[in-house]
Amino acid sequence: MDMIFRQIRTKQGCQSYMIGCKETCAAIIIDPEISQMEHYQGLATQDGLVLHYLLDTHTHADHFSASKVLAAKMDVPLIMHNNSPAPFVDIRVDDGEMVIVGQLRFRILHTPGHTADSMCVIMDDRVFTGDTLLIGGTGRTDLPTGDPEQLYDSLFNGLLKLNPDLIVYPAHIYSERCHSTLAEEIANNPRLQKTHRDEFVEQMRTLDLKMPTHLTEALRTNLCGGKNVSQLIAEAAKKVSFMAQDEVLRRIQSLHPDMLLIDVREKEAYDQAHIPSAIHIPRGQIELRVNDMLPDPTKRILVYCECGKISTLATATLKEMGFGRAVALDLGICSWKENGYPVEKSG
Numbered sequence: 547m548d549m550i551f552r553q554i555r556t557k558q559g560c561q562s563y564m565i566g567c568k569e570t571c572a573a574i575i576i577d578p579e580i581s582q583m584e585h586y587q588g589l590a591t592q593d594g595l596v597l598h599y600l601l602d603t604h605t606h607a608d609h610f611s612a613s614k615v616l617a618a619k620m621d622v623p624l625i626m627h628n629n630s631p632a633p634f635v636d637i638r639v640d641d642g643e644m645v646i647v648g649q650l651r652f653r654i655l656h657t658p659g660h661t662a663d664s665m666c667v668i669m670d671d672r673v674f675t676g677d678t679l680l681i682g683g684t685g686r687t688d689l690p691t692g693d694p695e696q697l698y699d700s701l702f703n704g705l706l707k708l709n710p711d712l713i714v715y716p717a718h719i720y721s722e723r724c725h726s727t728l729a730e731e732i733a734n735n736p737r738l739q740k741t742h743r744d745e746f747v748e749q750m751r752t753l754d755l756k757m758p759t760h761l762t763e764a765l766r767t768n769l770c771g772g773k774n775v776s777q778l779i780a781e782a783a784k785k786v787s788f789m790a791q792d793e794v795l796r797r798i799q800s801l802h803p804d805m806l807l808i809d810v811r812e813k814e815a816y817d818q819a820h821i822p823s824a825i826h827i828p829r830g831q832i833e834l835r836v837n838d839m840l841p842d843p844t845k846r847i848l849v850y851c852e853c854g855k856i857s858t859l860a861t862a863t864l865k866e867m868g869f870g871r872a873v874a875l876d877l878g879i880c881s882w883k884e885n886g887y888p889v890e891k892s893g
């Protein structure tokens with residue numbers, strides 16, 4: 547099969563796949579992840595590929611899908627299963643259907659269980675198993691729309707009946723490995739050793755797993771297409787410049803300080819310790835109080851918070867309001883204190 551195949555992994559073990567047809571240069575990304583967006587665009591350019599589709603194997607609860615943003619940015623349709631509740635899906639597919647990318651054919655196998663909209667995608671000698679089947683594991687069934695009975699059927703009466711030589715490419719890998727095969731999983735995957743329905747279901751019900759970090763935020767953004775917090779901060783950061791901590795120290799200690807410092811944390815935090823000469827405007831009140839507190843829009847303003855995230859958002863807001871010389875402190879007062887730089891108390 548003449549294809550270009552790229553497996554893209556994040557530090558957390560999320561796997562996504564860019565598969566391109568050599569002959570036509572058409573490509574698809576399976577399970578794109580938001581932090582890899584520029585990586586995908588770079589790879590597509592490097593490989594001479596043109597994206598035709600994005601496909602999510604299911605509604606992810608544990609990481610941020612890039613689908614909505616990437617689909618809009620690159621003007622490509624997003625494919626998901628018919629059961630997906632996300633309103634921004636362009637093409638809804640169901641069991642037995644096929645997606646054609648140039649000369650490559652991707653067959654859809656509906657495999658509910660991890661979620662109601664989970665599917666596996668079979669292409670040539672390989673199968674993209676999403677979270678239905680992992681290397682040495684399966685997706686969990688205790689998150690919204692999960693169902694261990696359905697997972698049993700999807701595995702034992704569906705996926706595991708396919709050609710055992712199929713190469714397994716899951717949506718998560720928590721080891722150094724890149725892939726497995728169905729035969730290998732049938733033989734070695736501990737969860738698949740419980741081949742009776744009741745035992746399998748019992749095993750899934752008693753796993754007692756931790757809730758994934760960012761569960762609600764991931765569901766919110768993946769279902770409704772909202773932005774997550776790091777996206778908001780990254781967008782704000784593109785609009786502002788920063789000042790290093792030693793530079794700020796030098797300026798406030800100089801004979802003629804040329805900057806107004808604004809602490810945008812809550813009052814208790816400001817009262818306990820703030821950078822000398824800083825005034826206090828909590829971030830939530832900036833828009834309402836600038837007219838009284840910052841009469842000179844041409845003044846240079848330095849904004850800081852605890853760790854540098856809220857101050858980035860606040861600085862972007864100030865710039866939008868016309869304070870063209872607003873800059874954000876690199877990092878926050880937390881590392882300012884670690885540097886041993888001076889702070890003051892109120893009262």
Ligand SMILES: [Fe+2]
Binds near residue numbers: 606607677
């Ligand atoms: Fe998942």
